[in-house]
Amino acid sequence: MAGAELVVLGAGPAGLAAAWRAARRGVSVVVLERADRVGGMAGSFEVAGVRVDHGSHRLHPATPPSLLAELRGLLGDDLQLRPRNGRLRLGGRWIGFPLRFGELAAALPRGMVVRAGMEAVLAPLRRPRSDTYAEVLRAGLGRTLYESMYAPYAVKLWGLDGDDIDGDQARKRVTADTAWKVARRVLARPSDGRGRVFYYPRRGFGQIVEALADAAAGAGADVRLGTEVTEVAPGRVRTGSGDEIEAGRVFSTIPLPVLARVSRPEPSEALADAARLRFRAMVLVYAVHEGGRWTGFDAHYLPGPETPVTRVSEPANYRLSSDDPADRSVLCFEIPCEAGDSLWNAGEDEVATLVHELTARHGLPPVRLGGLEVRRLPHVYPVYERGYRAYLEGLDRWASGLDGVTTFGRLGLFAHDNTHHALTMGFDAADALGPAGFDAAAWSRARERFAAHVVED
Ligand SMILES: Cc1cc2nc3c(=O)[nH]c(=O)nc-3n(C[C@H](O)[C@H](O)[C@H](O)COP(=O)(O)OP(=O)(O)OC[C@H]3O[C@@H](n4cnc5c(N)ncnc54)[C@H](O)[C@@H]3O)c2cc1C
Structure with missing residues (x-):
């Protein structure tokens, strides 16, 4: 059974930030990621030769300056400062958003x-x-x-x-x-540009996590993709392929209820709490638009009940990049739903109809459809249904009492956090790894800071 001083579950921003920081300090690190690419929800991939994100993603100006400096160090001039150019449908009209x-x-x-x-x-x-x-x-x-x-x-x-x-x-x-x-x-115009500008990498939002993963690997971390964590027990982690990894400490950024499900011995009370916490799922529809850019806007917000789509974004408009083709663009339609409901199960024809109806009814230009790709994400938004607090507190009490395990990240804490929050958590977790063991007092102070996080849109 091979081992590492630190085993990180999940290679999203939180896990990668922790892995990089810990590896830079000489800690031996293994990162286990179920997907075949890094980044989690903050990752990017290609559709019809265009880099796209998991829905609209921007790095907000609220990002702490020290974190921004680290990211600039990784991305250089590729991290662009861009003006926001969105719009919102209200009362049957489009108005600028913000x-x-x-x-x-x-x-x-x-x-x-x-x-x-x-x-x-x-x-x-x-x-x-x-x-x-x-x-x-x-x-x-x-x-x-x-x-x-x-x-x-x-x-x-x-x-x-x-x-x-x-x-x-x-x-x-x-x-x-x-x-x-x-x-x-x-x-007003806040001095930090909040609500007016944002940071975005030339090669898509996922360039941030890709750079982090490269930096972590460069510092010695072993990032294993396509590796699902199926069991977490004291001092060891088991993967879907049956490998066992000895772990000095485990940092878990996978959804907190999932951690309860894979923990051994089985935590019956925590499992009962986990079953009461709900996540909202999301279908992401990527529509290839032939003939150049669809609009000049980065995102179109749709708060109204007339369509299940909440936002349409055009990733190429988030950046200035000569890599983006001139003859087509890709649009991303965000459709929150329940895993397993009719939207979740919608076939390609239904999705294409939805796209056409949406554009026809809301004063949007028609999409000259050159192709469709659909992605389904089961854990997107934590749902704070009335009464959720008691279950979350129960689950958190259980997780905090696990020997040698620390949970953080957006899904690891069942929080609505932005990427800069997830990255900050990763750095704070790595900083709590002291020569004399994990500094529980420092971590508890960090958790108090996280409680003050408010999501930027
Ligand atoms: C539609 C949408 C729009 C958003 N827009 C913005 C934005 O504009 N700006 C912003 O800052 N943030 C935005 N966010 C939030 C941002 O995506 C998250 O804050 C960030 O990705 C959280 O990082 P994380 O590392 O905590 O979690 P995740 O990104 O969820 O990473 C967790 C990782 O764990 C892996 N995993 C899960 N289970 C297992 C398992 N059993 N074994 C191994 N690996 C596992 C997952 O595959 C994933 O890679 C948005 C999110 C969504 C959904």
């Missing part, structure tokens, strides 16, 4: 603007009547803004009515959760 005050006011019916304005003024007097997503946002933003934008989007994204979702989802997932924050975003 929102601008004039456009927003012009797009909404006058009565609605007046109501939303009055509700914003009265916001300080309102308190949520219960700790739900709907109540937190109705109190913070006002009923009008909530009902027109956030309520239908919640149903599409998470498959639940806002009244059935815990208030945490609003606090962690909606950056502008009060009328004041919305106003500041719409009217």
